[in-house]
Amino acid sequence: MPRALSPLLRRSAGLLPLLAALLSPSAQALDVDAGDYTALPAGTTLGLVYAQHASRDKLYAAGDKLPGRNGLDSDIGILRGVRYMEIGGKIVDPQFLLPFGKLKGKDDLSVLGSNSGVGDLILAATVWFNKPSDTTHFGITPFLILPTGQYDRNDPLSLGENRWRFVLQSGFITPVTDKLTLDLIGDVTVFGKNSDFGPAGQTLKQKPQVQLQSYLRYAVVPGGDLRLGWSHTSGGETRVDGVDRNDRLSSQKVQFGGSYFVRPTTQLTLTLGRDLSVRQGFKEESRVNLRLLQVF
Template identity: 30%
Template sequence: MNKSSFFATRHLPFLLLLTLSLCLPAASMAGGDARGYIAAPDGTTGILVYSRHRTGNEVYQKGKKLTSDANFDLNLQIIRPVYYKEIAGITTSAQALFPFGNLQIGDDSASGLFDPTFILGVWPVNNREKQLWIAVAQWIKAPFGDYDANRNINLGDNRWAFKTEASITKGFGPLYFDLVPSIEFYTDNSNDRGQKRAQDPLFLLASHVSYDLTSSFMMALSHYYRKGGEIERDGIKQDNEIETHAMQLTLGFRLAPKHQLLTQYRRDLEVENGLLTHQFGLRYFYVF
């Protein structure tokens, strides 16, 4: 039996438990992008389109490498409509993520629709003159994606997820800083290959620093930290708590007044349990 077959048969359940909650769309959006919580003007309607390619081969358990033959490959596209509205002097937003794509782990693969996510945001502070924004958002991921309890790999997760995220953004001329903490809670998956799967809450902290090199070109560096999310199967703890550090480099281009393009490279730096991955991404934003 070659290494790939050995890994796919012996380590596939372990791999799934440790990687899917990290790599599926709602988690991959956690912490967002630099300046992501700078509110658009009242009445703004827009659409964001994401394309991301994420790969990884190294799997870690308790900080030690188990294998370099995971053969993880994720191609993800997301359609994200956004709408901003001022209510009683407070800026609010309604957004949704509609993700689709394909996923491969070892010799197994799946393609189709991932679970959609709906987002409601509020800005208690939205002060462009002082370059200060404070926001709170509630993310709700619904179990509407493709799911089959008998499959090893699913794009849907067959459970609800609720993430509360806060953000503070402060600008100093062309220089901006963002701090984005959040915590995510999960309902149980009552039928995960015949077992009940529960997951502990996951804490996330993202920080961004960005700089306008010109009026139409900016650069950003981001750090993402995740901790928690240990999985329990039929009441048995799996001892697989997530603790991951990742960095992302972003180059942003304002192509025209209503068009923005971000190009990104993201890489995990340290993984306690799960896959070490790297990701190439594009984000296009159009304002109607």
């Protein structure tokens, strides 16, 4: 272990291999943007590009903040394609998401260096139980995350996880007033095992993880809104070669932003956010998300 790491981090040597699972873009909870669970007419195609920058300056283990200046930056992009169609009288949207980007250690963790590459491919398809013309929307989405991303068991900053994941998510959107809309999203993630985990090639298993998300959107102008979001993630405790790690997740975050159709078929969304509390892993000091959506 490099001497530049803080003493407590050196004593918690097993934490470093877990950085790969905590920090890879596909390992993060499946955040959605407000409005994502709006059913669109069959035949609609969307192309989306995401740019996300996050800065972290605190590291936690089992609820305790580790001493030192433990920083990490991430710059992640996502390419996403969505196609809406009608199957059996219901709107369905097969889609893919491909993350890519760079992770870089800072301050006491600068010894980790940096790494860039492609993350794990995500395949999904929402099934809606309403018509696009309805004001209230409800859908269920199964996600399958494939172990296709860049992974090196000796590199805690790998962007892939070397394991399968399955996520079942549901979303609900309803108007509160003429201008105010409520979004509610919940999901559970089930993890496959990584049998080549850490320098010793151990077996990593993880318990299911749950996430709850909510948004309030206020229509400021036609085609434009302001939004406030909150998210809570819990569960996901890991076990390495049968030994529990006591690393259950419990985190809350908040974000604020807005969205606007700069053209009838082009939408820009900007959100700023940060973690409010973290039990395990890095605490985000700031996050900037920019999304470009094009309707075809």
